[in-house]
Amino acid sequence: MKVLVIGGDGYCGWATALHLSSRGYDVGILDNLIRRHWDAQLGVETLTPISPIHQRIERWNNLSGKAVDLYVGDITDYAFLSKTLREFEPEAIVHFGEQRSAPFSMIDREHAVMTQVNNVVGTLNILYAMKEDFPDCHLVKLGTMGEYGTPNIDIEEGYITIEHNGRKDTLPYPKQPGSFYHLSKVHDSHNIHFACKIWGLRATDLNQGVVYGVLTEETGIDELLINRLDYDGVFGTALNRFCIQAAIGHPLTVYGKGGQTRGFLDIRDTVRCIELAITNPADAGQFRVFNQFTELFSVYDLALKVKNAAIAMGLDVEINHLENPRVELEQHYFNAKNTKLLDLGLQPHYLSDSLLDSLLNFAIKYKGRVDEKHILPKVSWRRS
Numbered sequence: 019m020k021v022l023v024i025g026g027d028g029y030c031g032w033a034t035a036l037h038l039s040s041r042g043y044d045v046g047i048l049d050n051l052i053r054r055h056w057d058a059q060l061g062v063e064t065l066t067p068i069s070p071i072h073q074r075i076e077r078w079n080n081l082s083g084k085a086v087d088l089y090v091g092d093i094t095d096y097a098f099l100s101k102t103l104r105e106f107e108p109e110a111i112v113h114f115g116e117q118r119s120a121p122f123s124m125i126d127r128e129h130a131v132m133t134q135v136n137n138v139v140g141t142l143n144i145l146y147a148m149k150e151d152f153p154d155c156h157l158v159k160l161g162t163m164g165e166y167g168t169p170n171i172d173i174e175e176g177y178i179t180i181e182h183n184g185r186k187d188t189l190p191y192p193k194q195p196g197s198f199y200h201l202s203k204v205h206d207s208h209n210i211h212f213a214c215k216i217w218g219l220r221a222t223d224l225n226q227g228v229v230y231g232v233l234t235e236e237t238g239i240d241e242l243l244i245n246r247l248d249y250d251g252v253f254g255t256a257l258n259r260f261c262i263q264a265a266i267g268h269p270l271t272v273y274g275k276g277g278q279t280r281g282f283l284d285i286r287d288t289v290r291c292i293e294l295a296i297t298n299p300a301d302a303g304q305f306r307v308f309n310q311f312t313e314l315f316s317v318y319d320l321a322l323k324v325k326n327a328a329i330a331m332g333l334d335v336e337i338n339h340l341e342n343p344r345v346e347l348e349q350h351y352f353n354a355k356n357t358k359l360l361d362l363g364l365q366p367h368y369l370s371d372s373l374l375d376s377l378l379n380f381a382i383k384y385k386g387r388v389d390e391k392h393i394l395p396k397v398s399w400r401r402s
């Protein structure tokens with residue numbers, strides 16, 4: 019099967035592209051490399067020294083004997099996107115190619131607009147290109163659990179059946195996202211749902227939780243295949259960030275009380291979930307939604323786990339409760355369903371002491387690359 023991985027130079031996309039390639043899929047990567055540019059603009063670098071895209075693909079080719087096609091360009095450029103699809107002829111498109119940081123989208127008006135234009139227009143272009151030339155292709159789109167917000171009822175997988183004034187319907191689950199980035203994902207979901215309805219396209223929206231870890235079977239085999247691992251206050255996500263802070267002896271940065279509860283998953287499960295979605299495609303006209311996470315943790319629980327693992331390794335670690343730069347509930351009900359990917363056969367890698375040890379050791383190995391001035395959050399959700 020031919021699979022185009024859009025955003026294949028990024029954290030989830032690179033790991034997924036190699037996983038699919040090793041599993042025998044014919045993989046193409048489309049990426050405009052803008053994420054490397056945003057890092058440079060912010061003056062931050064991934065903890066790990068990632069090699070240039072041409073080099074990492076060539077290395078994969080040499081080691082595995084498998085070719086990965088590369089298309090460098092922007093999906094908001096419709097002519098480029100359409101030409102690429104015609105050349106590659108995908109049977110499935112995995113779409114990771116978006117601006118994915120909530121703080122980045124909240125820096126100022128320019129970053130909010132840029133995030134929404136990049137994400138919403140890029141996805142809309144994919145839908146039009148599919149409608150024109152590849153109406154049978156299956157779109158696997160990365161959404162986020164953050165689309166739901168933190169409602170005081172259980173979160174279903176995409177849809178909820180409601181009885182109102184004696185009538186009953188199954189409707190899209192209400193969305194209460196917490197940043198302009200998360201809102202861009204909600205707009206995407208609506209556009210994809212609509213395109214499936216009117217054009218008969220097939221799509222799976224994967225509402226992914228926060229991803230942690232760095233090694234997958236494929237990216238771990240050679241230094242040139244190494245994946246990115248972000249620790250800075252803009253792109254670093256909880257757990258990855260905490261492990262790197264622990265490695266350099268920086269207090270773990272919990273925002274506010276730390277009762278914020280979210281879905282999490284190991285990057286080894288991300289790549290497997292994508293494969294499960296591809297091999298079990300949505301029907302024509304179906305907009306399918308899966309919640310892609312394996313466990314729920316509060317931010318404070320995670321910090322405590324990292325602290326304990328770090329102390330066991332002889333590291334000196336404290337937890338700091340910083341003033342929360344975000345506007346969000348810090349203690350709340352959170353219970354989200356996640357059975358659909360398990361039903362398709364996902365066998366989760368649950369967060370274990372050995373994973374924490376390996377991530378901490380990994381962080382220690384590269385700790386010389388950490389620039390401490392980028393650790394604390396600088397972007398505030400509030401009026402200044």
Ligand SMILES: NC(=O)c1ccc[n+]([C@@H]2O[C@H](COP(=O)([O-])OP(=O)(O)OC[C@H]3O[C@@H](n4cnc5c(N)ncnc54)[C@H](O)[C@@H]3O)[C@@H](O)[C@H]2O)c1
Pocket residue numbers: 024025026027028029030031048049050051052053054091092093094113114115116117118136140160161162163226227228229230246255
């Ligand atoms: N990392 C997580 O914890 C997480 C959690 C939930 C959802 N997601 C979603 O998964 C997807 C991938 O996340 P990630 O962490 O790998 O992000 P990333 O920033 O590492 O990778 C995104 C890639 O997309 C590319 N890209 C962005 N805009 C593009 C455009 N217009 N045209 C072509 N390429 C473009 C970037 O250059 C980058 O290589 C995102 O959609 C994100 O919202 C990630």
